[in-house]
Structures are given as C-alpha cells and as structure tokens.
Amino acid sequence: MTRHEASPYATVMDDSQLTGRPIVLKGAGPYGGDLEVAEPLVTGGKTWADVDRDICMHAEQFPTKRWWIAFSVALAFLGLLVFALITLFYAGMGVTGVNQPVGWGSFIINFVFWIGIGHAGTLISAVLFLFRQQWRTGINRAAEAMTLFAVACAGIFPVIHLGRPWFAYWLVPYPNARGPLWINFNSPLAWDIFAISTYGLVSLTFWYVGLLPDLATVRDRATHPWRKAIYNALSFGWNGSHRAWRHYESAYMVLAALATPLVFSVHTIVSFDFATSVIPGWHTTIFPPYFVIGAIFSGFAMVITLMTFMRGYFGMKHYITINHMELMAKILMLTGMLVGFAYSTEFFMAWYSGSEWEGFIFRNRAFGPYWWAYAIMFTCNAIVPQIFWFKSMRRHTWVLFVVSILVNVGMWFERYVIVVTSLHRDYLPSSWGMYALTRWDYAILLGSFGLFFTLFLLFVRFLPVVAMSEVKGVMDPRVARSAGPSPASSGATLQEV
Amino acid sequence: MMPISTTGVLAEFYEPAEALAAAVKVRDAGWTHFDFLTPFPVHGLDDAMGQKRSWIPWATAALALGGILFAQGLQNYVMVYDWPMNFGGKPHAAWPSFVPVTFEAMVFWAALGSAAIAIIAGKRDTVPQPPPDVPTGATVDRFVLWISATDPKWQAEGAQQFARSLGAGNVRLINGGADV
Structure with a gap:
C-alpha cells in the first residue's frame, strides 16, 4: 500500500456512518500490522467542485424566508440596542443600575462576557493550526467571524461605561491640544485599549487573509460583472498562483504564531483590570489563567451554538460533521473542569491565606444574598459539562445545543458574581448595598445579542461560511477530483490530449 | 502591479501529486517563467518548482x-x-x-x-501571470501549469508539446489574452 492510498481521508463515508473512532485497516500497516486511520473530515463523497457549490450557494441565491425571519428578529433587537443607547446618552448613567457601592455593573459584565466569547475563533484558527488539528478547517471561518462580531459587541461596553462616551478618543495616546495630556501607561485600563484594539484588528487580518482565496472562488463563480468586480477587488485579484501561495502560507503561519500569545494576552489584560485593584476577591494572581480558560470555555460554547444552526439550517452537515461537534464537546468539558478547578482554588486560597476580608467575600459569594448567581454559575460551568463524559451525549445534537446555551448563561453569571459580589459588600458594613439590572441594562444586553446576530447573519449571506480552500486541502484527492484521466491511466492518455 | 503575460500555455492537472511530479520535470527542463495555479497550497510544490523558502x-x-x-x-x-x-x-x-x-x-x-x-x-515577487480574464478553474479543482512566453526557452509549439508530455489535460495556447 502506497503512502497515497493510506491517506487518512481515503474512505467515502456518510454522516450516519461516522463513529468518532479510528477506522482499523487489518494488515494495512507498514509492517503488516493493523493501520488505524481517522475518519474523513468531509463526508458524503464530496468533490472539490461540490465544496464550492455547497458553500457558495448561500451567498448566491436569494435569501430564504428562514433567513429573513432570523434577520428581522436580529434587527429588532439591534433596534432595541440603538433605542436604549440613545436613552442612555440622553438621560445619563442614572438609567442604569450602577450606583454606590457597585460602580461596575452590567456594562463591565457584558464587556468581559463578549470578549470571552471572542476567544474561541482565534484559538481555533491559530492554536489549532499550530497543533496541526485539521478538523479546524470546517469551523474556523465561522468561528473567526464570530470572534470579530463578539469583539465588536464587547467594544461598545467600555465606551458607554465611560459615562461621557463622546470623550472616548481621550483614551488614545496622541499629541493633542490638551496639554498634551497623555494617558497613564501604568493603568491596566489603558492597557485594555491596546489589548482589545490589537486583538480586534489582528483577528480581522487573520480572518481576511484566510478569506482571500475563497473570495477569488466566489468571484470566479459570479456571473454579474459588478459582483465579479467587487469580489475581485476584495480578493486582490487572487488567481491561485503558487508563487503567491508560498508567501501566503508563510504569512498565515506567522499570523498564527503571533495570534496564539495574543489570544492568551487579551483576557490576561482584561483580568488585570480586576487583579491589580485591592478589592478582596479581585486581587488574586489566579485571575489571568482563570479568565483565559473561562474565555475559551464560553467561546467554544458559542461556537457549538452557532455550528448547530449551521449544520441544521444551512446544510453544512457534510463539512461540520458530528465528529467536529464531539471534538468541541471534549474541549468544552476540559475547559469546564479547569474553570471548576479555578473556582475551588479561589475558595481554598481564601481560607488558606488567612485573610479575613478574602474569606468573608468568598463566604458571601456562595452563601450571601447573591448565592443564586453563584449557584447558577457553578452548576452551569462546572457540573453540566460533566455530561460529556458519555460519548453518546457528545454526539447528540440537542444535548450539545442545550449545554452550550447553559454554559454561556453560566459564564455570564460568572462575570456577574465577580463584578457584583466583590463590590457590594466592601470593608465598611455601613457602605454595603445591593445591585440590580434596570430595564435599560437588560435592553442593552439583549440589544448586544441583536448586533451580534445581525452581523453573523449578514456574514452567512455574503461570504463563504466554510474555508473552502482549507477544506479542499484535507480531502482525499481520489474522492475529490472531478475531472481528467484517472491517475493510473494518465500515462496512457498523455499523447491523446 | 502584478506582471501579466498575454501569451503562454495553460495545462491542467487534476491532483496535487500529478502537479508535484510535473513541477519537478518543468524545473529540471530549465523553464523559469512558469507557475502553478492551485485551489489550495500543495505541500512540497514550492520545492518541486525550485522556489526558496519565503522571506x-x-x-x-x-x-x-x-x-x-x-x-x-x-x-x-x-x-x-x-x-x-x-x-x-x-x-x-x-x-x-x-x-x-x-x-x-x-x-x-x-x-x-x-x-x-x-x-x-x-x-510582485512572481513571474508574469496569465491574463486575469482567462478562466483557469484553479480556484475550483484544477492544478494548472502556466508557462509564460516571457521565458527565455519559449517556443509556442515546444511549450505545448512539453506540457502534453507531462501528461497534462486541456493544454491551451493563450495568445493576446485569449485562447487560440
């Protein structure tokens, strides 16, 4: 058996035949033993030409009724966001729930929540790329788009939290006529500006570089001259030249290598906003890894939510197979356990440190007036994902979907617990207080989901939702080739051409 | 920006392995102004084409x-x-x-x-490319050899013969930006 024949993706399989276990080829190993090969990443015996058809179809046909309904709902929530923001700017911060002593409210919670969701895309595209995880090709495009839209949602919140958002540009260090008055580079809040904007722009670059060959594919399929011209300009006239691929691949590798530490740095710096303060419950060294792992956890949950829709409604089952979902479920379970471990470590340290304030804060978190938020957080994040010990649960679409939603609910409450419970009872019992979201807090939270889904639905409408050129690279050529003489006979036909 | 050659030969292959084998022969035959247009990066093709590592x-x-x-x-x-x-x-x-x-x-x-x-x-760091309005199928499923007329070894008949001898399908002479 030649190397080519032993290609791991050789077998034509249908979705229902996937087991999530390797295929054992008896006696096919190099020394006559058994050979275990992975199941194919693309099912249904698709050819390379089928990939283009199946994936570009959604961007080429008139949107379906289902798309319009989803888009209308998303737009309605986006409208709610705009309305709530206008109200907020007109009336001021008094319409929200923040007050003494809880000065950081839902805006900071939502900011950390959305930035966390934004972690999975670049993790999938960069970290899994460096680890040669080829299953990433089916999901990386949509996951990266999700990252961009989540970062866009996150970016709103620190700005509106300023209270005077029209002065947001003061956060950028540039020579100005106010002194010049510079930002304080010792402040984690100033680092955040750099971290978030770098993350957003580098993720955008990474995503766009990945898109270039696919935009050229869309251009070559286009029939309308304007459409051709627009996609040609967007792809910078890509023609598949291998002399360009050489630099492209090198740049993609470099981007992955740069984005990998970047993913870990962003939430680390977000956690510094808390960890460099002297508030009990925030002032801990565990925060950077704890935040990063929580971010990956929530991001993968959101990827599972979106991929469930893409499999179900956009017919991507052949490209995003149940095996992909199972692998993500495994990551979800692992990160869920790490998050649970972090919760336990916090408690242990609160006791072991002997710090009275730290001990009080953690007792108050779990058993104080916000016990219900802590209970939701712990149940959804540390207990629910344990269901994925069972293989049948990891491969069950509805279980995956429900767990992914619960995880994101839990992760929202994690940030709620961190922000609110540490602030509402500080050192002086005379200044204790309670915090509750007002209707405008809820409107802005729901509205941010409107923005997120509006952007995501526009993305599935106009761009290829699966990285076609990357998926083609992990398909078996003997199944995927669609024309020409077969490899065995090419020697005989060469004179006839 | 991108150098365009209006004349040259396009020849199709249908699998990465075929393109790799062909690239070695094109390189060893002494052609320099040639390229492969592929739907995805083919590993080892830069080496087979005689390209150095990207800088x-x-x-x-x-x-x-x-x-x-x-x-x-x-x-x-x-x-x-x-x-x-x-x-x-x-x-x-x-x-x-x-x-x-x-x-x-x-x-x-x-x-x-x-x-x-x-x-x-x-x-910019490339050889003269085929005219952009000639469909190649390289963004779908073809691995297309392009030999530009700017190559010092160029001879319209010879280049086509050579491409056929590699086992390529659909060998086309492109002249003035159009199929001849």
Missing part, C-alpha cells in the same frame, strides 16, 4: 522589532520626559507596566505588516 518571517521580525521600539519609545517619552507624574512614589520608568503595551504593539505591527507585505509580495 516573509524576516519582514515579520523587523516589524516586530519596530513595534517594540515604537511602544517603548512612546511610553518612556510620555511617562518619563513629557509628562512625568508621581504615582504613589513609583519610578517614572516603571518598565514592568510597559510590558503589556509593548507586547500588543509588537503583535500589531508584525501581524498587520506581514499580511500586507505577503499580499504585495504575492503580486
């Missing part, structure tokens, strides 16, 4: 260094020279708190710069 990582390193110097320069200028402030008696040049911004600036410069340079390099 993009050197540009990345230079840009990363630029980002580091920029961020260090800005922060030290602001915090030490232009607007020195006393924050709890801490030193003005508090280097640990300059690390996050330095890191972000390094990644920002290196990533965006490398991507831009790679796109430009793909256009």
Whole structure:
C-alpha cells in the first residue's frame, strides 16, 4: 500500500456512518500490522467542485424566508440596542443600575462576557493550526467571524461605561491640544485599549487573509460583472498562483504564531483590570489563567451554538460533521473542569491565606444574598459539562445545543458574581448595598445579542461560511477530483490530449 | 502591479501529486517563467518548482522589532520626559507596566505588516501571470501549469508539446489574452 492510498481521508463515508473512532485497516500497516486511520473530515463523497457549490450557494441565491425571519428578529433587537443607547446618552448613567457601592455593573459584565466569547475563533484558527488539528478547517471561518462580531459587541461596553462616551478618543495616546495630556501607561485600563484594539484588528487580518482565496472562488463563480468586480477587488485579484501561495502560507503561519500569545494576552489584560485593584476577591494572581480558560470555555460554547444552526439550517452537515461537534464537546468539558478547578482554588486560597476580608467575600459569594448567581454559575460551568463524559451525549445534537446555551448563561453569571459580589459588600458594613439590572441594562444586553446576530447573519449571506480552500486541502484527492484521466491511466492518455 | 503575460500555455492537472511530479520535470527542463495555479497550497510544490523558502518571517521580525521600539519609545517619552507624574512614589520608568503595551504593539505591527507585505509580495515577487480574464478553474479543482512566453526557452509549439508530455489535460495556447 502506497503512502497515497493510506491517506487518512481515503474512505467515502456518510454522516450516519461516522463513529468518532479510528477506522482499523487489518494488515494495512507498514509492517503488516493493523493501520488505524481517522475518519474523513468531509463526508458524503464530496468533490472539490461540490465544496464550492455547497458553500457558495448561500451567498448566491436569494435569501430564504428562514433567513429573513432570523434577520428581522436580529434587527429588532439591534433596534432595541440603538433605542436604549440613545436613552442612555440622553438621560445619563442614572438609567442604569450602577450606583454606590457597585460602580461596575452590567456594562463591565457584558464587556468581559463578549470578549470571552471572542476567544474561541482565534484559538481555533491559530492554536489549532499550530497543533496541526485539521478538523479546524470546517469551523474556523465561522468561528473567526464570530470572534470579530463578539469583539465588536464587547467594544461598545467600555465606551458607554465611560459615562461621557463622546470623550472616548481621550483614551488614545496622541499629541493633542490638551496639554498634551497623555494617558497613564501604568493603568491596566489603558492597557485594555491596546489589548482589545490589537486583538480586534489582528483577528480581522487573520480572518481576511484566510478569506482571500475563497473570495477569488466566489468571484470566479459570479456571473454579474459588478459582483465579479467587487469580489475581485476584495480578493486582490487572487488567481491561485503558487508563487503567491508560498508567501501566503508563510504569512498565515506567522499570523498564527503571533495570534496564539495574543489570544492568551487579551483576557490576561482584561483580568488585570480586576487583579491589580485591592478589592478582596479581585486581587488574586489566579485571575489571568482563570479568565483565559473561562474565555475559551464560553467561546467554544458559542461556537457549538452557532455550528448547530449551521449544520441544521444551512446544510453544512457534510463539512461540520458530528465528529467536529464531539471534538468541541471534549474541549468544552476540559475547559469546564479547569474553570471548576479555578473556582475551588479561589475558595481554598481564601481560607488558606488567612485573610479575613478574602474569606468573608468568598463566604458571601456562595452563601450571601447573591448565592443564586453563584449557584447558577457553578452548576452551569462546572457540573453540566460533566455530561460529556458519555460519548453518546457528545454526539447528540440537542444535548450539545442545550449545554452550550447553559454554559454561556453560566459564564455570564460568572462575570456577574465577580463584578457584583466583590463590590457590594466592601470593608465598611455601613457602605454595603445591593445591585440590580434596570430595564435599560437588560435592553442593552439583549440589544448586544441583536448586533451580534445581525452581523453573523449578514456574514452567512455574503461570504463563504466554510474555508473552502482549507477544506479542499484535507480531502482525499481520489474522492475529490472531478475531472481528467484517472491517475493510473494518465500515462496512457498523455499523447491523446 | 502584478506582471501579466498575454501569451503562454495553460495545462491542467487534476491532483496535487500529478502537479508535484510535473513541477519537478518543468524545473529540471530549465523553464523559469512558469507557475502553478492551485485551489489550495500543495505541500512540497514550492520545492518541486525550485522556489526558496519565503522571506516573509524576516519582514515579520523587523516589524516586530519596530513595534517594540515604537511602544517603548512612546511610553518612556510620555511617562518619563513629557509628562512625568508621581504615582504613589513609583519610578517614572516603571518598565514592568510597559510590558503589556509593548507586547500588543509588537503583535500589531508584525501581524498587520506581514499580511500586507505577503499580499504585495504575492503580486510582485512572481513571474508574469496569465491574463486575469482567462478562466483557469484553479480556484475550483484544477492544478494548472502556466508557462509564460516571457521565458527565455519559449517556443509556442515546444511549450505545448512539453506540457502534453507531462501528461497534462486541456493544454491551451493563450495568445493576446485569449485562447487560440
């Protein structure tokens, strides 16, 4: 058996035949033993030409009724966001729930929540790329788009939290006529500006570089001259030249290598906003890894939510197979356990440190007036994902979907617990207080989901939702080739051409 | 930007392995102005075509260094020279708190710069390409050999013969931007 024949993706399989276990080829190993090969990443015996058809179809046909309904709902929530923001700017911060002593409210919670969701895309595209995880090709495009839209949602919140958002540009260090008055580079809040904007722009670059060959594919399929011209300009006239691929691949590798530490740095710096303060419950060294792992956890949950829709409604089952979902479920379970471990470590340290304030804060978190938020957080994040010990649960679409939603609910409450419970009872019992979201807090939270889904639905409408050129690279050529003489006979036909 | 050759030969292959085998023969036959248009990067094809490793990582390193110097320069200028402030008696040049911004600036410069340079390099560090209006199928499922008429060895008949001898399908002479 030649190397080519032993290609791991050789077998034509249908979705229902996937087991999530390797295929054992008896006696096919190099020394006559058994050979275990992975199941194919693309099912249904698709050819390379089928990939283009199946994936570009959604961007080429008139949107379906289902798309319009989803888009209308998303737009309605986006409208709610705009309305709530206008109200907020007109009336001021008094319409929200923040007050003494809880000065950081839902805006900071939502900011950390959305930035966390934004972690999975670049993790999938960069970290899994460096680890040669080829299953990433089916999901990386949509996951990266999700990252961009989540970062866009996150970016709103620190700005509106300023209270005077029209002065947001003061956060950028540039020579100005106010002194010049510079930002304080010792402040984690100033680092955040750099971290978030770098993350957003580098993720955008990474995503766009990945898109270039696919935009050229869309251009070559286009029939309308304007459409051709627009996609040609967007792809910078890509023609598949291998002399360009050489630099492209090198740049993609470099981007992955740069984005990998970047993913870990962003939430680390977000956690510094808390960890460099002297508030009990925030002032801990565990925060950077704890935040990063929580971010990956929530991001993968959101990827599972979106991929469930893409499999179900956009017919991507052949490209995003149940095996992909199972692998993500495994990551979800692992990160869920790490998050649970972090919760336990916090408690242990609160006791072991002997710090009275730290001990009080953690007792108050779990058993104080916000016990219900802590209970939701712990149940959804540390207990629910344990269901994925069972293989049948990891491969069950509805279980995956429900767990992914619960995880994101839990992760929202994690940030709620961190922000609110540490602030509402500080050192002086005379200044204790309670915090509750007002209707405008809820409107802005729901509205941010409107923005997120509006952007995501526009993305599935106009761009290829699966990285076609990357998926083609992990398909078996003997199944995927669609024309020409077969490899065995090419020697005989060469004179006839 | 991208050099375009209006004349040349296009020849199709249908699998990466065929393209790899053909590329070695084209290279060894002494052609220089040739290229393969492929739907995805074929591993080993740059080697088979006789291309060196991409120099993009050197540009990345230079840009990363630029980002580091920029961020260090800005922060030290602001915090030490232009607007020195006393924050709890801490030193003005508090280097640990300059690390996050330095890191972000390094990644920002290196990533965006490398991507831009790679796109430009793909256009300039290349050989004359086939006319863009000739459909090749290379963005779908064809692995297309392109031999440009600018090659010193060029002979219209000879290039077509050569392409056929490699086992290629659909060998086409492109002349003045159109099939002949």
